[in-house]
Amino acid sequence: MRGTVVGMASPRPMGPAMPALYQEDPFALGFLDALDTVLAPVMGTLDNLDTYFDPYLTPDDFLAWLATWVGMTVDDSWTIERRREAVARAVELYRLRGTATGLQEQIEIHTGGTVEIIENGGTAWSIDPGGELPGSAKPLVVVRVQVDDPKSVDAGRVEALVAAAKPAHVEHRVEIVKLGGKKGSAKADPAADTPPDSEGDAGAPSA
Numbered sequence: 001m002r003g004t005v006v007g008m009a010s011p012r013p014m015g016p017a018m019p020a021l022y023q024e025d026p027f028a029l030g031f032l033d034a035l036d037t038v039l040a041p042v043m044g045t046l047d048n049l050d051t052y053f054d055p056y057l058t059p060d061d062f063l064a065w066l067a068t069w070v071g072m073t074v075d076d077s078w079t080i081e082r083r084r085e086a087v088a089r090a091v092e093l094y095r096l097r098g099t100a101t102g103l104q105e106q107i108e109i110h111t112g113g114t115v116e117i118i119e120n121g122g123t124a125w126s127i128d129p130g131g132e133l134p135g136s137a138k139p140l141v142v143v144r145v146q147v148d149d150p151k152s153v154d155a156g157r158v159e160a161l162v163a164a165a166k167p168a169h170v171e172h173r174v175e176i177v178k179l180g181g182k183k184g185s186a187k188a189d190p191a192a193d194t195p196p197d198s199e200g201d202a203g204a205p206s207a
Contacts, residue, residue, distance in 0.1 A: 003043075005040065005041050006122075008037075008040045008041060008044065009036075009040060009044060010036040010037075010039060010040040011044065011047065012043060013032075013033075013036050014032045014035060014036060015029050015032045015033065015036075016157075018032065027124060030160075047112045053066070054065070055084045055085075055087040055088040056084050056088060058084075060080055063080070063083055063084065063087060063151065064083075066087060067083075067086070067087045067090070068129050070087060070090035070091055071090065071094075072086055072090040074086055075088065075110075075185070078112075082109070082112060085109060086109045086110075089105070089109065093105060093106050097165060098165070098166070098167055100117045100119065100141075102165065103115075103117060103143065103162065103165045103166060104116075104117050106161060106165055107145060107161060107162070109145060110157070110158070110161060111145050111147060111153050111158065112147065113145045113146050113147035113148075113153070113179065114145075114146040114147075114179065115143065115144065115145050115146075116143075116144040116146070117141060117142070117143060117144075118141070118142040118144065119139075119140075119141050119172055120138075120140045120141075120144075121134075121139065122140065138171070139170040139171065140170065140171045140172065140173065141162075141166060141170055141171075141173075142172070142173045142174075142175065143162050143172060143173070143174050143175070143178060144156070144175040145158060145174070145175065145176045145177070146177055146178070146179045146180070147176065147177075147178070147179055148178070148179050149178075150176045150177060151179055153176050155174065155176055158174050158176065159174055162174055
């Protein structure tokens with residue numbers, strides 16, 4: 001996985017290890033110096049092999065391959081810090097898959113925004129029998145993403161991420177809004193299929 005690195009010195013040059021006869025031969029030293037250039041990245045990799053498996057320390061060009069080890073797809077348009085964070089937290093997010101916390105954190109990593117999860121379930125108690133049940137019978141989750149520039153977020157990709165991460169029987173709606181531009185709490189009502197009215201919103205109920 002490592003190519004040659006211009007100017008990288010070998011930690012174990014071969015010239016000084018040769019018999020004195022070869023150390024006095026310019027041609028032999030030049031030939032060995034060329035081999036040192038080729039082998040230096042190999043030795044450097046082996047000497048620092050543990051850092052290649054650390055998402056926060058691995059070289060930038062190795063990170064995408066490391067992401068495949070944990071089934072994570074990173075976007076080249078993200079900052080390198082954000083890509084490293086996504087790979088580092090991949091296993092943790094798999095453990096939270098199907099939960100509101102897991103969905104929130106996954107969308108925050110992919111969008112770089114602040115995510116709010118609104119569910120339509122509810123709990124209540126009553127001393128009277130036959131009381132009205134809280135929430136709605138038809139499950140729905142609203143995913144609101146707040147970012148500085150809503151147009152910079154691929155709404156289709158967020159839709160796909162939510163659809164893949166939520167329980168299959170739960171409907172969802174995605175709202176992408178400007179950070180700080182929409183106040184209050186949304187109602188997760190399955191009948192509320194009207195698109196959000198705030199400028200920059202992008203959302204529609206999806207199965």
